[in-house]
Structures are given as structure tokens and as C-alpha cells.
Amino acid sequence: MLPVPGLKVVMPPGVVDNYNTGELVIEGKTKKVWHLKDNPGFVIVVSKDRITAGDGEKAHDLEGKAAISNQTNKKVFEFLNSLGLKTAYVKHTGEKSFIAKKCEMVPIEWVTRRLATGSFLKRHPGVPEGFRFSPPLQETFYKDDANHDPQWSDEQIVSAQFKLNGLTIRQDEVEIMRRTALVIFEVLEKAWAARDCALIDMKIEFGISSLGDILVADVIDSDSWRLWPSGDKRLMKDKQVYRNLSTVTEEDLDTVKRNFKWVADQLDHLIPPPSSRVIMITVYTIHI
Numbered sequence: 001m002l003p004v005p006g007l008k009v010v011m012p013p014g015v016v017d018n019y020n021t022g023e024l025v026i027e028g029k030t031k032k033v034w035h036l037k038d039n040p041g042f043v044i045v046v047s048k049d050r051i052t053a054g055d056g057e058k059a060h061d062l063e064g065k066a067a068i069s070n071q072t073n074k075k076v077f078e079f080l081n082s083l084g085l086k087t088a089y090v091k092h093t094g095e096k097s098f099i100a101k102k103c104e105m106v107p108i109e110w111v112t113r114r115l116a117t118g119s120f121l122k123r124h125p126g127v128p129e130g131f132r133f134s135p136p137l138q139e140t141f142y143k144d145d146a147n148h149d150p151q152w153s154d155e156q157i158v159s160a161q162f163k164l165n166g167l168t169i170r171q172d173e174v175e176i177m178r179r180t181a182l183v184i185f186e187v188l189e190k191a192w193a194a195r196d197c198a199l200i201d202m203k204i205e206f207g208i209s210s211l212g213d214i215l216v217a218d219v220i221d222s223d224s225w226r227l228w229p230s231g232d233k234r235l236m237k238d239k240q241v242y243r244n245l246s247t248v249t250e251e252d253l254d255t256v257k258r259n260f261k262w263v264a265d266q267l268d269h270l271i272p273p274p275s276s277r278v279i280m281i282t283v284y285t286i287h288i
């Protein structure tokens with residue numbers, strides 16, 4: 001059916017993009033995640049036209065943002081899947097939605113940084129903005145809005161004894177997630193460099209599938225990274241533009257949306273030729 005301009009299609013309850021939804025798994029600041037009635041083990045992730053910052057303290061409705069975010073996420077995850085990385089992303093289903101493997105989420109944000117900026121500078125006084133980490137610096141933060149996502153060490157993660165879909169998160173699992181986060185940062189950094197954009201830092205999340213696999217999950221969109229065209233901070237195209245606003249006008253929101261759209265469009269050029277593939281080598285630790 002062709003969309004009729006100005007006509008809003010209202011789905012019957014329990015249906016998203018022609019998929020029958022069951023229970024709501026979770027609603028967060030920017031997404032709703034629904035069980036799929038006919039496909040247990042899978043969820044449909046639906047983005048909201050909402051932009052938030054500062055652990056949700058600042059928030060605005062932004063029409064069109066969900067669709068742009070969903071496009072960005074689609075292109076990034078299809079790219080990662082094409083490289084053979086294990087992700088929860090399955091397929092694009094609609095303007096604002098995609099299907100993913102249902103995960104029990106590891107409540108940790110995995111941050112990888114090439115250049116020092118933002119919160120890193122506050123936590124490390126004396127380090128100048130733009131300090132280059134080689135190899136990239138990796139940090140972990142416990143997802144806890146009420147306490148502003150405190151930074152956690154490996155010891156804290158392991159001591160929490162997260163048991164997710166039967167898998168206990170121990171040091172080996174932490175190592176796998178850290179290495180995967182680094183690989184993802186490096187492939188995306190290279191891909192963006194080919195568009196003359198510097199990937200400054202990024203955040204990803206992992207989930208554990210019903211089979212106990214560690215998967216890159218959640219979404220990767222303009223909220224997940226800092227991106228500076230030509231390496232120039234003044235040209236930033238990511239959500240930092242929104243974070244930096246003290247008052248937010250309609251015009252500001254429009255600029256933020258235009259930046260996000262630009263990023264989504266650029267991603268069309270990121271897909272590597274079939275010959276360039278990443279090989280992931282799993283390191284097994286033998287306990288004696």
C-alpha cells in the first residue's frame with residue numbers, strides 16, 4: 001500500500017509493522033522493546049521521536065528522529081554483521097523498527113576513546129583535550145541513571161556476578177566484550193576516515209542471547225559516538241551538539257536533526273568491498 005501524504009497509519013494494538021507483539025520487554029528513554037508473539041527468542045525494537053541527554057534530565061520530542069536513528073543503526077549493524085561480528089541485529093522491519101535477538105542485557109556501557117574529550121577530561125584533570133590514545137583507551141560504566149552511570153573496574157563487573165541467560169560474566173567474558181568493542185571501534189574509525197571524519201569515541205552495549213552467546217546489542221546511532229568531520233571539533237555531527245545547548249529552540253532541534261540525517265546518509269558509503277573482511281580470533285583461556 002502506498003503511503004498517503006498526511007495520513008497517519010494507526011496500527012491495531014499488539015501490532016508493529018505487521019508483526020504481532022506480545023509483552024513489552026522494556027521501555028527506555030528512546031526505545032520500546034516488544035516480544036514477538038510468533039517468534040520467541042526475538043524482539044522488535046521501536047525507536048521514539050525523542051532526544052535525551054544528561055541521563056534523561058534534558059529531553060525533547062523531535063519528529064523524524066526515530067526514523068533517522070533507525071536508518072543509522074541499520075547501516076552500522078548490517079556493516080558489522082557483514083564483517084562476521086556477532087550481533088543481536090536481525091533485520092529492518094519498518095521506518096522506526098527492527099528485529100533483534102532477545103537478549104538479557106549486560107548493564108555496562110563499553111566506551112572506547114581515540115581522543116580525550118568530554119567526561120574523560122573532568123575525571124583526568126591536566127590531560128589536554130585532544131590527547132591521543134594509542135591503542136584506544138577503553139572504559140566501562142555501570143548503567144545506572146540515578147547514579148549517573150558510575151565508572152566500574154573489571155573487579156567490580158566480575159564481583160557483580162551478572163548471570164544472564166545462564167552465562168555468568170567473569171573475567172573471560174569481560175575480555176571478549178572489551179576486545180570486541182575495540183574491533184568495532186577500529187573498523188568504524190577506518191570506515192569513517194574514508195569519509196574524512198574522525199571517530200573520536202564511542203559507546204556500545206552487549207547482551208546475552210538465549211543460547212548464551214555474547215552479542216553486540218542495543219543500537220549504534222548518533223547518540224553512540226562523537227564524530228568530527230576533518231577532525232575539527234567545531235564541525236561535530238553527533239549528539240554533543242544537543243548536549244551543549246543551554247536553551248533549545250526549534251531551530252536548534254532542526255540543526256541536530258539535519259546533522260543526524262547527514263550521518264545516516266554518509267553511512268551509505270561505508271560498506272566495504274567483499275574482499276575486506278575482519279577475522280575474529282577467539283582466545284581460549286585454559287584454567288589449570
Ligand SMILES: Nc1ncnc2c1ncn2[C@@H]1O[C@H](COP(=O)(O)OP(=O)(O)O)[C@@H](O)[C@H]1O
Pocket residue numbers: 025026027028029030031032033043045088100101102103104105205207217218219
Ligand atoms: N536485543 C535486545 N534485547 C533485549 N533488550 C534490549 C535489546 N536491545 C536493547 N535492549 C534494551 O532496551 C532498553 C531500551 O532502550 P533505551 O530506550 O535506549 O533505554 P535506556 O534509557 O535504558 O538507555 C535498554 O534497557 C536496552 O538495554
Ligand SMILES: [Mg+2]
Pocket residue numbers: 028030
Ligand atoms: Mg539507551
